[in-house]
Amino acid sequence: MTMPTFTVIAPIFNELESIPELYQRVKSVMESTGEPWELILIDDGSTDGSTELMRKLAENDPRVRPVIFARNFGHQIAVSAGIDYCRGDAVIIIDADLQDPPEVILDLIAKWREGYEVVYAVREEREGETWFKSTTAALFYRLIYRITDVEIPLDTGDFRLMDRKVVQVMQQMREKHRFLRGMSAWVGFRQVGVSYKRQSRVAGETKYPFKKMLKLALNAVTGFSYFPLQMATYIGFIAAGLSVLAIPVVATLRLLTGTALLGQATTVVMVLFLGGVQLISLGFIGEYIGRIYDEAKNRPLYIVAEAPEDLPDSKE
Ligand code: UDP
Numbered sequence: 127m128t129m130p131t132f133t134v135i136a137p138i139f140n141e142l143e144s145i146p147e148l149y150q151r152v153k154s155v156m157e158s159t160g161e162p163w164e165l166i167l168i169d170d171g172s173t174d175g176s177t178e179l180m181r182k183l184a185e186n187d188p189r190v191r192p193v194i195f196a197r198n199f200g201h202q203i204a205v206s207a208g209i210d211y212c213r214g215d216a217v218i219i220i221d222a223d224l225q226d227p228p229e230v231i232l233d234l235i236a237k238w239r240e241g242y243e244v245v246y247a248v249r250e251e252r253e254g255e256t257w258f259k260s261t262t263a264a265l266f267y268r269l270i271y272r273i274t275d276v277e278i279p280l281d282t283g284d285f286r287l288m289d290r291k292v293v294q295v296m297q298q299m300r301e302k303h304r305f306l307r308g309m310s311a312w313v314g315f316r317q318v319g320v321s322y323k324r325q326s327r328v329a330g331e332t333k334y335p336f337k338k339m340l341k342l343a344l345n346a347v348t349g350f351s352y353f354p355l356q357m358a359t360y361i362g363f364i365a366a367g368l369s370v371l372a373i374p375v376v377a378t379l380r381l382l383t384g385t386a387l388l389g390q391a392t393t394v395v396m397v398l399f400l401g402g403v404q405l406i407s408l409g410f411i412g413e414y415i416g417r418i419y420d421e422a423k424n425r426p427l428y429i430v431a432e433a434p435e436d437l438p439d440s441k442e
């Protein structure tokens with residue numbers, strides 16, 4: 127059997143209404159390349175009938191390969207499973223809601239043919255997203271860019287093409303709390319961006335409520351930076367430095383003029399402020415320790431309930 131040149135990976139969490147258009151558009155774009163391809167659909171615990179529809183598509187078109195999870199494991203884990211199961215020389219990650227237009231895949235492929243191993247799609251514009259989402263996203267990308275050691279491109283989601291070489295490295299990276307854009311930047315090789323216009327969803331609602339966005343942001347920060355841990359050190363030095371300056375001032379005033387400078391209110395404010403800083407620092411340490419604990423348990427990344435038969439031995 128011939129191996130596909132291209133694998134398209136789409137994670138699916140209750141996208142019943144988007145799937146037919148996703149399939150049609152991916153199919154016509156990929157057929158226009160004239161090369162063999164496969165579409166891996168990861169069912170991340172859908173309950174709206176997406177699972178049955180995926181099975182039906184696969185029956186009619188063997189290029190569609192569903193991997194069905196035992197429950198919802200989250201978007202980043204679903205895409206990771208696609209990366210484990212893909213067989214293409216070039217692998218494209220795309221959202222199932224068609225916010226990333228499949229037609230852009232041709233631009234990604236063109237860059238890949240020029241010799242780039244990672245071609246990421248940069249959001250030039252965002253359509254149909256709330257002010258809150260686009261502002262927090264823009265802030266988030268800039269924060270990550272500043273505090274991480276890896277150069278993670280700005281305004282770039284998971285929509286990208288990765289060469290087999292990069293995919294093989296990604297398959298070795300089994301960290302439990304995943305930020306795929308950071309991981310694929312970390313791998314290196316030749317990387318380049320292609321800009322595109324992010325569309326509105328074709329149907330349904332976002333599956334990324336604020337809580338999930340916050341979790342992703344925390345995974346990005348803790349996965350690629352020690353900055354939150356170092357913040358305690360910085361603030362500690364500043365507070366200690368200030369008090370060293372303040373001690374002689376307070377003592378001199380007290381001795382020479384007999385005025386006690388600090389009132390009770392000031393003391394209470396200082397105690398609350400430093401107590402707050404200490405608790406926040408502890409919380410940050412807790413975030414890292416929780417992640418160490420999850421790594422130590424070493425549970426599988428996901429549980430597959432159902433996967434195509436001719437896949438490599440079922441991966442963890
Ligand atoms: N998704 C998933 N598991 C989840 C949440 C989302 O597989 O727990 C999928 C979802 O079906 C979609 C993609 O991840 O294909 C991106 O999610 P969404 O469009 O809701 O995020 P947004 O574009 O709003 O950030």
Ligand code: MG
Binds near residue numbers: 221223225327332
């Ligand atoms: Mg979306």
